[in-house]
Amino acid sequence: MRIQFVLIVLFLFGFSCKKSSSLVVMLPKVIYDYYNPSQFVMGADLSYASQIEDHGGVYLDSAKVRDPFLIMKEHGANLVRVRLWNDPEWIRTVYGSEQTPLYSGFADVVKTIQRAKTLGLAVDLDIHYSDTWADPGTQNPPAAWANITDLQTLKDSVYSYTYSVLSQLNARGLMPEIVQIGNETNCGMMITNTNPGFPDLNGCNGNWQQLGAVMNSGIKAVRDVSANSVVKTKIALHVADPKNVDWWFAQITNTGGVTDFDIIGMSYYPLWHTTVAFSDIPALITSLKNTYNREVMILETSYPWTTQGDDSYANQFGGQTPMAGYPFTVAGQTKYLTDLTQNMIKVGGSGVMYWEPEWISSQMKDPWGTGSSMENCTFFDFTGNTIPSIDYMRFPYSFPK
Numbered sequence: 001m002r003i004q005f006v007l008i009v010l011f012l013f014g015f016s017c018k019k020s021s022s023l024v025v026m027l028p029k030v031i032y033d034y035y036n037p038s039q040f041v042m043g044a045d046l047s048y049a050s051q052i053e054d055h056g057g058v059y060l061d062s063a064k065v066r067d068p069f070l071i072m073k074e075h076g077a078n079l080v081r082v083r084l085w086n087d088p089e090w091i092r093t094v095y096g097s098e099q100t101p102l103y104s105g106f107a108d109v110v111k112t113i114q115r116a117k118t119l120g121l122a123v124d125l126d127i128h129y130s131d132t133w134a135d136p137g138t139q140n141p142p143a144a145w146a147n148i149t150d151l152q153t154l155k156d157s158v159y160s161y162t163y164s165v166l167s168q169l170n171a172r173g174l175m176p177e178i179v180q181i182g183n184e185t186n187c188g189m190m191i192t193n194t195n196p197g198f199p200d201l202n203g204c205n206g207n208w209q210q211l212g213a214v215m216n217s218g219i220k221a222v223r224d225v226s227a228n229s230v231v232k233t234k235i236a237l238h239v240a241d242p243k244n245v246d247w248w249f250a251q252i253t254n255t256g257g258v259t260d261f262d263i264i265g266m267s268y269y270p271l272w273h274t275t276v277a278f279s280d281i282p283a284l285i286t287s288l289k290n291t292y293n294r295e296v297m298i299l300e301t302s303y304p305w306t307t308q309g310d311d312s313y314a315n316q317f318g319g320q321t322p323m324a325g326y327p328f329t330v331a332g333q334t335k336y337l338t339d340l341t342q343n344m345i346k347v348g349g350s351g352v353m354y355w356e357p358e359w360i361s362s363q364m365k366d367p368w369g370t371g372s373s374m375e376n377c378t379f380f381d382f383t384g385n386t387i388p389s390i391d392y393m394r395f396p397y398s399f400p401k
Helices: 049-054 068-074 090-095 106-118 151-171 208-226 242-254 278-292 330-346 388-394
Strands: 002-013 020-031 041-045 079-084 122-127 178-181 234-240 263-267 295-300 351-354
Touching: 041 122, 041 295, 041 388, 049 068, 049 106, 068 388, 079 106, 079 351, 106 122, 106 151, 122 151, 151 178, 151 208, 178 208, 208 234, 208 242, 234 242, 234 295, 242 263, 242 278, 278 295, 278 330, 295 330, 330 351, 330 388
Parallel strands: 041 079, 041 351, 079 122, 122 178, 178 234, 234 263, 263 295, 295 351
Antiparallel strands: 002 020
């Protein structure tokens, strides 16, 4: 927050005209800044919001029940990130009911994007090209594509699926401002638990050209729909851990032939990703911008505000040693986020997105537990009320002249 000190002069007059004195009182006045995403993206991944609300989660701001999307906007968010799974039928197995909505499936994503767009928030659609989580260790093909054995058929499937999703969104006035072709594709897409004969898209095994061909099919679909949309969607590619970013983009551009994209995106969880020091992130961003002439964004980050939990679901963060100068407190979380964001702005980075700031504890389920494994990293305390770190998105940052 920006603190301005207002001088209030109180004149204390005595009964004698010869005696007078003045008392100067310094009172703090809070002034917040709000940013347009074209200036800098202040993003919040709210993919879980509807699921949490459906299972008892309640969000408060100043102790009043509020819409979490509105809370994020009023505290400075200008973009909502949302993941899309092809056909997440496994969710109904987790809940044991055929009536359970397919969260992060298409219908749920439409609902999330509608909530964001109604409030004037931009959208980043993160297409996983999987029925479940896609990350560096898990990149399972969708079940509908599992028996494909021909690269051209896979390319056509990726194009048709991407085109269909975006065409339907565009027809509803919900075209995303950013689309991610895959999520944390460190070695590739659709490379784990594959059937015999499935095209090998594993770049770490040297198959960059096949990976690039499939990615280019998704990219072409985005461009083709965007050509007939009011929204001119930007394309982001996404890798986990800063140490991998330069290597990966060199391979995918030079060997994979993928050059038609707008944003270099990375996940940066400093308690996991320790090879590149926090103080060296600005130099990395500068190098990436100079080398590839693209925007650079942190598409995922998170940091704890406490080591405590609010349920029996083991937390992912909080058991590690805190970064020096960034304790696991609300103040430490706030300082991490404001420092990271200012460092990005200083070197011309284009945005920071926080992963699941609304994942509070509730009766929500996933394959690993009930509740949340990140409730100590959200922007809400264990009563569901906002904490001060949420305001890092409207902190008065200094931009290069």
